[in-house]
Amino acid sequence: MKLRITTFAQLKDHFEPNFTLELPEDSTAGDALLSLAKLRPEAEPILEASRIAINEEIVSVETPLEDGQNLFVLPPASGG
Amino acid sequence: MTVSAPAIHSRICSEPLQPSLLYERSAHPASGAVVLFSGVVRNSNHGRPVDYLEYEAYPELAEKMMRQILSQATERWQLNAALAEHRTGRLEIGEVAVVIVTSCGHREECYEANRYIIDTIKSEVPIWKKEVFLDGSYEWGNHCHC
Numbered sequence: 001m002k003l004r005i006t007t008f009a010q011l012k013d014h015f016e017p018n019f020t021l022e023l024p025e026d027s028t029a030g031d032a033l034l035s036l037a038k039l040r041p042e043a044e045p046i047l048e049a050s051r052i053a054i055n056e057e058i059v060s061v062e063t064p065l066e067d068g069q070n071l072f073v074l075p076p077a078s079g080g
Numbered sequence: 081m082t083v084s085a086p087a088i089h090s091r092i093c094s095e096p097l098q099p100s101l102l103y104e105r106s107a108h109p110a111s112g113a114v115v116l117f118s119g120v121v122r123n124s125n126h127g128r129p130v131d132y133l134e135y136e137a138y139p140e141l142a143e144k145m146m147r148q149i150l151s152q153a154t155e156r157w158q159l160n161a162a163l164a165e166h167r168t169g170r171l172e173i174g175e176v177a178v179v180i181v182t183s184c185g186h187r188e189e190c191y192e193a194n195r196y197i198i199d200t201i202k203s204e205v206p207i208w209k210k211e212v213f214l215d216g217s218y219e220w221g222n223h224c225h226c
Contacts (some may be wrong), residue, residue: 006216008136008138008206008208009136009208009210010220011221016157028212037114048126050096053141053192053206054181056140056141056144058141072138072141072206073136073218074146075208076222077202077203077204077205077206077207077222078207078208078209078220078222079135079137079142079166079177079201079202079205079206079207079208079209079221079222080119080166080177080198080201080205080207
């Protein structure tokens with residue numbers, strides 16, 4: 001399946017702001033993070049601490065993904 | 081006497097914030113206390129001189145999560161008003177990055193609620209701070225050296 005990935009903050013030092021990620025069927029949000037870490041191993045520590053949002057909701061790593069979804073990969077918050 | 085619903089206001093914007101306007105918006109006849117927190121850009125971090133900050137956000141989700149935090153605080157501490165605004169983009173030393181206003185019957189709840197709100201925004205809401213130092217180097221917030 002194909003997911004549309006949007007990255008933020010320090011993740012943009014390692015990835016494009018927007019790109020397509022191909023994953024096997026039955027992949028989860030956690031699988032997406034692992035796949036991104038395989039693409040850019042130097043980003044693995046940030047990805048391990050990142051969360052994924054779909055449809056303006058933060059989802060758990062066990063959440064199954066669907067073809068065509070937009071995934072927002074959120075590094076640890078540092079606002080305020 | 082009619083009881084009005086608590087005022088809750090959450091906004092992410094790129095223009096300069098106006099703390100005094102937010103304070104005015106928090107006015108409520110049942111409030112005996114108003115606490116205003118303003119997060120300001122400091123000129124150094126861990127001894128390193130800062131040139132400026134840049135804040136980035138996922139604005140739709142950040143506003144939504146800020147509103148949820150304000151609602152939780154309103155219910156937990158019986159607030160009459162809870163307002164939060166966070167700015168994005170480039171901020172110079174001394175500029176205001178975030179304002180939280182809580183308005184309630186008594187100061188004890190007001191201080192606790194305000195503290196809870198800013199602490200939770202800092203740890204949960206998808207907003208990120210990039211510190212650019214005078215030597216040209218930069219660091220993303222949270223001291224995540226990753």
